[in-house]
Amino acid sequence: MELNILLQQIFNGISLGGVYALEAVGFGIIFNILKFSNFSHSGVVAISAYFGFFVSRYIYTHFLVTLIITTLAGGLIGVIIEKLIFRPIRLKGAPLTLFLVNSITAAMLVQQFFAATLGDDYYPYPVFMKQTSINIGNLTISKTYTLMLIISGLVLLLLTYVLKRTKVGIALRAASTDIRTPSLMGVNIDFVISVAFFIAGVLGGITGYLLGMTYSVDPFIGSMILKGIIAAIIGGMGSLGGGVIAGLLLGGAECLLIAEIGSSLTQIVIYSGIFVLLLIRPEGIAGKRYIIKA
Amino acid sequence: MIEVNNLTVRYGGVMALDDISLIIPDRKVISIVGANGAGKSTTINAISGMVNITRGGIFLDGKSLHLPPHKIVQKGVVQVPEGRKIFSSITVKENLILGAYQMNDKHRIEENMKKVFEQYPVLEARQNQPGGTLSGGEQQMLAIARALMSEPNHLLLDEPSLGLAPMLVSGIFKMIQDLNKKGLTILLVEQNAQKALSIADFAYVFETGRMVSKGPGKEIAEDPIVKKAYLGIEE
Ligand SMILES: Nc1ncnc2c1ncn2[C@@H]1O[C@H](COP(=O)(O)OP(=O)(O)O)[C@@H](O)[C@H]1O
Ligand SMILES: [Mg+2]
Numbered sequence: 001m002e003l004n005i006l007l008q009q010i011f012n013g014i015s016l017g018g019v020y021a022l023e024a025v026g027f028g029i030i031f032n033i034l035k036f037s038n039f040s041h042s043g044v045v046a047i048s049a050y051f052g053f054f055v056s057r058y059i060y061t062h063f064l065v066t067l068i069i070t071t072l073a074g075g076l077i078g079v080i081i082e083k084l085i086f087r088p089i090r091l092k093g094a095p096l097t098l099f100l101v102n103s104i105t106a107a108m109l110v111q112q113f114f115a116a117t118l119g120d121d122y123y124p125y126p127v128f129m130k131q132t133s134i135n136i137g138n139l140t141i142s143k144t145y146t147l148m149l150i151i152s153g154l155v156l157l158l159l160t161y162v163l164k165r166t167k168v169g170i171a172l173r174a175a176s177t178d179i180r181t182p183s184l185m186g187v188n189i190d191f192v193i194s195v196a197f198f199i200a201g202v203l204g205g206i207t208g209y210l211l212g213m214t215y216s217v218d219p220f221i222g223s224m225i226l227k228g229i230i231a232a233i234i235g236g237m238g239s240l241g242g243g244v245i246a247g248l249l250l251g252g253a254e255c256l257l258i259a260e261i262g263s264s265l266t267q268i269v270i271y272s273g274i275f276v277l278l279l280i281r282p283e284g285i286a287g288k289r290y291i292i293k294a
Numbered sequence: 295m296i297e298v299n300n301l302t303v304r305y306g307g308v309m310a311l312d313d314i315s316l317i318i319p320d321r322k323v324i325s326i327v328g329a330n331g332a333g334k335s336t337t338i339n340a341i342s343g344m345v346n347i348t349r350g351g352i353f354l355d356g357k358s359l360h361l362p363p364h365k366i367v368q369k370g371v372v373q374v375p376e377g378r379k380i381f382s383s384i385t386v387k388e389n390l391i392l393g394a395y396q397m398n399d400k401h402r403i404e405e406n407m408k409k410v411f412e413q414y415p416v417l418e419a420r421q422n423q424p425g426g427t428l429s430g431g432e433q434q435m436l437a438i439a440r441a442l443m444s445e446p447n448h449l450l451l452d453e454p455s456l457g458l459a460p461m462l463v464s465g466i467f468k469m470i471q472d473l474n475k476k477g478l479t480i481l482l483v484e485q486n487a488q489k490a491l492s493i494a495d496f497a498y499v500f501e502t503g504r505m506v507s508k509g510p511g512k513e514i515a516e517d518p519i520v521k522k523a524y525l526g527i528e529e
Contacts, residue, residue: 167395170388174381181379184342186367186396186444 004138009259010252015145017251018152019210023228024235024243025159026203032176032238033196034090036099037229040081042222043110044201048074048208049217050114053123063128067151067209074205075198081106082197087190107222114219123217148210155206156244159199163240168195176238227254230274236284246285295319296341296359296371296448296481301350303336310336312503313350318448323470323480325494325511327487332500334483335376338450341481342366342373354448368396372446376453376483378437382426386417389425389436393443403443410439431462438469449473450481455489467493491515 023041030038052070060066085102133140163169171187172195183189204225211224228243231250235242250270257266278284296318303311311333318324326334339345341352343363352359354369361369381389390410394403411418414435420428428436434454441449451470455463463486471493474480484490491497494511499520507520514520 167391170384170391171395173384174388174392177381177383178379180344181375181381182392182395183344183363184367184373184375184379185392185440186364186372187392188362188364 005259006256007139008141009255011141011149012145013252013255014248015149015152015251016255017248018149019207019247020228020231020251021156021244021247022152022203022207022210023225024231024247025156025240026200026207027225027229028232028235028237028240028243029172029196029200029203031232032240033172033179033193034086034099036096036103038103038200039100039229040085040103040106040110041200041204042107042225044074044077044081044204045208045211045225046110046114046219046222047077048205049212049221050118050123050208052205052209052212053125053217056128057123057126061126061128063147067206070209071202071205074208075202078197078199078201078204079194081201082194086197087193090193111219111222119219123212125213125216128213144214148214151206151210155203159203162199168192172196227251234274234277234284236286239284239286242284242286295355296479297353297356298337298341299351299353301337301340301352302348303333303340303345304348305345310503311340314500314503314505315350316498316505316508318479318481320447320479321474321477322495323474323482323493323511325482325484325490325497326500327484327490327497327514328500330485331502333503334500335452336503337500338373338452338481338483341371341450344373364396367444367446370445370447371450372441372444372448373450374437374441374452374454376456378430378433380425380428380433380436380440383424385422386425386428386436387421389440390417390421390443393440396444406443406445410442414439430458431465434458434462434466435469438473442473446478448479448481450483452483453485454482455484455486463489488515 023045027038027041030036030041048070051073052066055069056062056066085106086099089098089102129143131143133142134146163173171182171192175182175189175192179189182192207225207228208221211221215221227250228247231247232243234250235244235246254266254270257269261269298314298316301311301314302309314333314337316324326337328334336345340347341359343359343361343366347360354371359366359369359371381392390407391403394406397403416432417436417439420432425433425436438454454466454470458466467489470480470482482490482494491511491514497509497511497514498505499507499514507514507517509517
């Protein structure tokens with residue numbers, strides 16, 4: 001591979017990895033606090049992808065404005081899903097398996113809904129930019145990928161600030177080791193859980209928008225978060241930082257492999273590689289041993 | 295003043311508390327003693343709103359305390375839980391910040407933090423360490439300090455001496471007495487009955503969910519029948 005193509009692929013890979021990182025964190029933040037694998041995250045991504053499409057196509061064609069609207073919508077959808085399908089069973093003290101089942105059911109429901117209503121067409125986002133790439137020397141860099149990287153980076157920085165510096169962020173981290181005790185400090189845990197779903201939803205909203213913008217929207221777009229879920233697991237469940245690193249690595253590896261061996265073979269290599277990696281290092285990159293219950 | 299009236303708590307089929315009544319007057323140290331499983335933690339958790347009450351009521355200055363846990367903290371009734379329950383992965387300082395979760399005045403939170411650090415210098419030295427790295431005694435200190443961050447008027451302590459080296463136990467009881475002298479009302483739940491009774495103004499003895507005796511701490515401590523039957527203390 002020529003050097004400039006190699007560099008381009010690495011750049012694209014890291015940008016895509018940035019989106020995987022968003023997915024990993026959106027998935028991981030719910031796992032951390034409620035200890036179940038929240039597959040309904042793919043539903044948030046899918047709804048947001050369609051939402052972003054309709055808003056930017058028919059209401060107001062402006063990248064940043066529609067991205068922000070879609071992001072907030074994603075947060076809202078996250079909270080609504082929590083209130084509708086998780087909170088009721090949480091108050092009943094249901095076992096974790098039930099949360100897992102509800103999350104998968106919600107994901108399927110969203111997928112089937114879009115397949116039934118909008119499944120016959122595919123929906124490309126409007127073209128926001130006159131030029132699709134920038135040239136730096138003899139490197140050609142895609143504007144979409146550049147935006148993906150910048151946005152993912154900014155969002156993850158902002159999230160770090162929220163988790164480290166705000167009271168509700170500290171409560172969220174505390175609740176990840178012990179969900180009962182924060183109440184004794186005057187923390188309204190119900191609210192903290194809503195905040196967690198809002199944050200996850202916001203991340204899902206951005207993910208849906210960026211994926212939709214890059215690949216166009218179909219009913220199965222939500223299943224693209226599988227890579228993010230894998231990143232979360234490779235990163236070490238419970239470690240958001242590990243998920244981010246794993247996401248970036250996964251994106252990088254994927255793009256390099258695609259350039260080298262083509263896209264269909266790449267997926268096979270990556271999924272097989274994950275088996276091997278987890279066999280060697282079951283605790284993931286971050287190295288903390290967490291018991292994954294569901 | 296906290297009043298517990300005819301409190302009954304069941305966990306599924308298990309009767310944890312059976313028709314318990316007690317009074318915690320302002321500025322006193324009240325103690326509940328009894329063996330493991332007597333219902334001491336259940337009583338404290340009922341006051342904190344952490345368990346569902348089957349029957350009976352709990353009142354703070356005549357008003358029902360039937361509220362969600364975080365609202366009870368707002369009323370100045372704060373629990374230091376059994377086993378300390380320090381958040382192990384966040385720092386000592388963050389543990390303290392959580393203690394003041396209900397307060398919005400940043401300046402006052404800083405002030406309280408300063409006071410806590412003056413009182414317990416070891417916490418200041420370790421403020422940026424994860425809570426889980428503290429020793430047992432330091433964790434108990436942090437658990438109490440964390441509760442104090444919200445400026446409570448009632449402190450509910452669940453087995454503060456549990457698992458501590460004998461040397462540290464006296465320190466913890468001294469700390470509790472000092473807090474009481476500063477005006478805090480204290481409910482002290484202990485298996486370490488003799489120590490607790492020695493500082494209690496009034497005490498209740500529990501056995502498997504029932505109250506079997508009550509009286510001034512020193513009298514209970516001297517009662518040979520209570521000692522032998524319920525506190526496991528032989529002469
Ligand atoms: N969450 C729970 N579920 C079921 N039973 C419980 C629970 N917590 C306590 N119990 C039971 O209630 C009784 C009283 O327990 P507890 O209040 O913890 O006693 P103590 O604090 O005096 O040791 C015991 O029989 C205990 O096994
Ligand atoms: Mg107990």
